[in-house]
Amino acid sequence: MNYTESVERRALRAAVADLGARYGQRYFLDKARTGGKTTELWAEAGKLGYLGVAVPEEFGGGGGGIGDLAAVCEELAATGCPLLLMVVSPAICATVIARFGTDEQKQRWLPGFAEGTTTMAFAITEPDAGSNAHELATSVRRDGTDWVLNGGKYYISGVDEADAVLVVARHVDENGQRLLPSLMIVPTDAPGFTFQPIEMDIVSPEKQFTCFFDDVRLPSDALVGAPDAGLAQIFAGLNPERIMAASFSTGMARFALDKATAYARTRSVWGTPIGAHQGIAHPLAQCAMQLELARLMTQKAAALYDAGQDKAAGEAANIAKYAAAEACAATVDQAIQVHGGNGIASEYGLGALLTASRVSRIAPVSREMILNFVAQHTLKLPRSY
Structure with a gap:
């Protein structure tokens, strides 16, 4: 390697x-x-x-x-x-x-x-199911040659900027039986599809939305792949999502660390740069090491995925996402602390990262669910949820 x-x-x-x-x-x-x-x-x-x-x-x-x-x-x-x-x-x-x-x-x-x-946006999360595809209530059924979609999603990113949304919905057969998830491409201007923003305390141009699907009629070619292969197709997309989320976090952490180290080199108290003090230098060095380890794990996950080793990539992608989120939250927090009161002044641009860095530990999959995954699949411990 x-x-x-x-x-x-x-x-x-x-x-x-x-x-x-x-x-x-x-x-x-x-x-x-x-x-x-x-x-x-x-x-x-x-x-x-x-x-x-x-x-x-x-x-x-x-x-x-x-x-x-x-x-x-x-x-x-x-x-x-x-x-x-x-x-x-x-x-x-x-x-x-x-x-x-x-x-x-x-x-x-x-x-x-x-x-x-x-x-294109991606819609899987529901209020009563989270990202558990086995409990999704949004459904899609055949009506002649068309598909009809009903249900709702929430915390869906960037719907207002998207041409379409890739929606995860449970396939319903002619007997009303809910089958495995399907993936449907839904244009954002489709009749019956509405969405509204969720107010968030995060500084980002990209907004979160609740989506509603009320008898949204879609052509036969809206289905991606097979109607009974949705789970495999979902995870083919979720592993890249975790890898990208990890890179998103390590990028934010690098930005914060650069800000903190530059400040520690130039901010002087009693004639000495504050970075000369171990109380400042050691925590920043720890952040740098934590960040580099997360980047290395992210590169491993990407290499495994690109090599077609989906099972190993899934484990690595989850670990990378966890490590990167922890590194990001710790680094942004430390960068703010190094700046003192300036850390929450708009001029320095760190306060805006605080909520975003904290979100990295929650979405697109929470740190607790990753710990569950590693405990069950890596350590072979009994399932805990």
């Missing part, structure tokens, strides 16, 4: 970092606080091919893997521009369609993913 990235991956990181630096956190926060969107950054990243690095070449993408896309996500976050929709649209939705979509679906959607002109 290589512990260093390829020359091409490092060049990709450098190019994306240059792009992110031209926009920076001030751009990101201004958009978030004024109700705007990061449209210009997203469009330029798409035009340069960064959003489509993992889309197959035959559809206009870079032909790379999830590791390449995760590198893009991390580098943008490290410049103060963490784009949440990168975790969803090109990672989950494009991956699922590339692996399981029909030829027509691939031709319809993948070129747009490749150039960043298509955005």
